[in-house]
Amino acid sequence: MSDTAASGPDRQPIWSRPERGSRGPAPAHSRDAIVLAAITLADTEGLAAVSMRAVAAALGTGAGSLYRYLSSRDDLLDLMTDRAVGELRPYPQVEGDWLETMVLLGRRQLALFGAHPWLLDVIHRPSGIGPQSLAWFDNCIRILEPVRCPVAAKFETIAMMTGVVSLFARRESAAGAFSFAGVDLAAYPHLVAAFRQPSGPAPRADLVERTLRSLLTGLLLGESTEAG
Amino acid sequence: MSDTAASGPDRQPIWSRPERGSRGPAPAHSRDAIVLAAITLADTEGLAAVSMRAVAAALGTGAGSLYRYLSSRDDLLDLMTDRAVGELRPYPQVEGDWLETMVLLGRRQLALFGAHPWLLDVIHRPSGIGPQSLAWFDNCIRILEPVRCPVAAKFETIAMMTGVVSLFARRESAAGAFSFAGVDLAAYPHLVAAFRQPSGPAPRADLVERTLRSLLTGLLLGESTEAG
DNA sequence: ACAAATCGCGAACGGCGTTTGCGGTTTACA
């Protein structure tokens, strides 16, 4: 008559679903242990290696058993994401101005993407926001409190900052991986001319910070730099 | 002794592999027809609906037959991407200054993402760049010719512009899809306070352009706006 | 003419997420 604990009608999201009932025997595993095993697997072998069977094997059980704790693989990815976002704690105190604090948060995000590259494949799914992500968002709103602009603009700015940081993280992880094999470069004259030109000293070490600063001020203060 | 035309050792990428040999009977389909069917399927039912079997069924054949024209599903996605990028033609003539032209190119990219939302799920894969993408890149380099800065900076800026445009496109496609169901909002005081605040008039209609302008000038001219 | 190469096709393989049914265990409640 009853169904598995996690599946079934599946009305409420994973965050508010109780981990176990009070009737049966003690579970052999825990939701957090499963998530931890999945994160370890994703860190070492990539997100593609995070299959239900592989995660279950890492815990010494079968794939079907995981559905006592989760209702789907998407739930697992949501839990993984939120747990990883939790590593952004503790949040820095607001010491200087809000801009420096936000840039610091961006650098922390960048480091998180470096520690868990699979986050890049996961953040863009339309899915439920977990409590850790909400807490991080809440902290951003707190930092931006002195900024006098509509709330919607703050929301959009925070999302855009996260997106831009993810772009930088992606550039670092897949640096120069694309190859021109099998194409006739003669058809692209400006490209080959640019390649012939001696490469500049590549001076920008603070490209991320400069970009973030420009983005934050541009979006929040409503003033964009003009150049002719 | 022989293998299928597209599979086998698979040394050279799809761009330079001949579509068919000269020995056997005439093929019933073509590489481009397959790609077109796949794009139509992706446009209407999403990228997840683009399975080998579904594409083959749309052409009235079996899944295995597609491997006479392609060596893998990844090849199909590469071809789809490059064909979609080809819709960015014809490129605008350089009339005004380079900044306006680049912003125009960014708006065209945004429109392309709107026409083919599955591009958002595809562009970030590390894979071979097709001839249309190379042509678009070549055109960007041409537009940026009057800008005096290292070539590497131009490459990074173009990639970053594409990335930022993809972020905006994603925001438009999944507008306000996240729900707070199942979470206790009381734990996030700054969030609820921000929500209580009357939402501003949401004035920015040119947010994309302002962001792109700020990004391009910031990355290429090396001057970032400072705000205290 | 004949062999080599290619065609469409259907069956099959291994892997995936997920469901289901089962025997055994623990708890809530009459």
Added chain:
DNA sequence: TGTAAACCGCAAACGCCGTTCGCGATTTGT
């Protein structure tokens, strides 16, 4: 305290996926 409901782990199975293979038929190069 007895019993029924709820929960556990497990293994098998379902349907889908990308991909491979072998077959008879067809076309081409020499």
